[in-house]
Amino acid sequence: MTGLQGWLDQPGVTIVLIGALVGVAASLLGAFLVLRRESMLSDAISHSVLIGIVLAYLLTGALDSPLHVVGAALAGLLTVWLTDVLVRSRRVKSDAAIGLVFPALFAVAVLLINVYARDVHLDTDAVLLGEIGFAWLDVVRVGPLEVARSLLTMLVITLVNLAFVVFLYKELKLATFDAMLATALGFRPGLVGYALLALVSVTAVGAFDAVGAILFVAFVIVPPTAAYLVTDRLWRMLVLGCLVAVGSSVGGYALALAFDVSIGGAMASTTGVFLLVALIVGKHGIVARALRRRTPGPPPSILRERETGGAP
């Protein structure tokens, strides 16, 4: 136990672990968002959870009450629901609806901070950029161990997300790839979608402390996208996304130390390196595509049959 404690007492280890957990929690959910073509909802949610956090703060006066998670989840769902209402009114298209809802909610949150929470440590820079560098200073006791509070929070959130994906794998897969069939078979794809987005909101709150709102978006979208270029199987995409997230956390921390820059920013930027690698080596990447073009294989059998089969 003392060995583990000694390990956890190193700030670097804690920071990398938190970054990796944010990355894993985010990219597990992100894989489904990317496949459902709802990636930009994570951007919207990551902005508008701020209003949930601010309202929870104004209600309780505390900066880290469990109400934060509830408030954030509700704010995230409010964003999704308002966007849905706008789209279904058929007066604006879905992209514009997203772009109308989240800036309005975010603006309200910023103004609430302007007016009511001026002196509190809830400044908007911290929300956007995160302060993972100081996360190891705030510790809680768990049994014999002293663990950083963010590390514990992110561990719980990651386990919840993992359980969600593992236990609802079949439902998620069906709702993502064939919502019609899911409905016909008696599943509730809409419900699964809302649950997914609620978890995205909760994860966004957990990630706020660590990497900030917008860098969270990088962890949601980029690792699954990189994995999407490499594989055709959903479970492989999930695993690869998590690996990319962990790798980005480690690599980003090293880069941040080397250049003395924002740790969260460096971690998020590093996901881009993995995307670049996927573009080059992935079987759906740019290079593979260019190679396929240069060496055309035999035409697909259906074409050949049609050519030789004559008129039907």
Place this chain on the structure above:
Amino acid sequence: MELLALFGDFTVRTVAIGAALVGAVAGVLGSFALLRQQSLLGDTLSHAALPGICLGFLIAGSRRLEPILAGALVSGALAALLVLLLTRTTRIKTDAALGVSLSLFFAFGTVLLTYLQRHAGAAQAGLDAFLFGQAAALVPRDLVVLAVVGGGSLLVVVLGWKELKVTTFDADFARSLGRPVVLIEFVLTVLIALAVVIGLQLVGVILMVALVIAPAAAARQWARRLEGMVVLAAVFGAASGVVGALVSASFRGLSTGPVIVLVASAFVVVSLLLAPERGVVWQLVHALAQRRSLRAHRVLVDLYRLAQDHADLDYASEQGMLDAYFGGPTGHVLRRLERRGLVSRAQHMPEEGTHWVLTGDGRQQARELLTPFGERDAAVGGGTP
């Protein structure tokens, strides 16, 4: 009135003029983005401006607006190019490409920002203003820059109006006309990037997307033609800018950007509710009016057919019977028809209760209502189905 008095203040006037300029340009170019369903490109462009802002500052070594705007424009254009590259050459879909581009550019921007904060001394203090916008940082010299850039983009829109319009609504048709569609789309993207970039100082990178989308979305509800929509979006955008700048100046500590965004959002809500033809309230009122006139028409026709069936043009129908025919109370409908002189009350001696007779005008209108269904139907009569 207090708000208007603020116009006397030199700083406030500068900010208000700047905000009006920014809002008008964003409204015009946002209209094209909205119609092309590229609203969220504005989001990516504005977030992606952050590294450019930092690089512009780094290269120029000062907080002068021109190099910062140039840097923002370049990095925005690169981000748009990345989106294009990812969607055209791989199977990555638009939403993921936008998100990838947005978050990676922004992440790199925060890296640069912290690098500047820690290595380039305290002179960068003003760069934070670009996250949420800071009206106070605007000086009259900046207005000239905004006016030149904004005016220039509007001029391009006016000169290339026909090309922009046809490409926006039907790119395939434009291509068949031999128009250089790729070039036009490129120019349009650069123009949208310019509109975003000139607003960054006032509204900030996070919220600038709202100023691109909201005025255009509001204008779309009122206008049926692109010309009207663009002009109206410019007006909405300028109004949001001025009102937002004045409100944030009159309350201590309110950031300018969020206030401007909320005013623009209010324009959207009002337009969604009230705009003629598309507005929710307008449609409700319209539906109610239609339901009312449909009820009146049905009662008139019922009366007419009852008279026909009794072979008596002045046949007085009892209200209870009309209710049964109609399938609901008809009293208020009949009283409204009476006010319009289409029916009149009559007493039918042996029975109690009100009876109703068609007047000459009413008979005429009932006949007109039945004409489209053919003379045969009108002649045979019969009840309502």
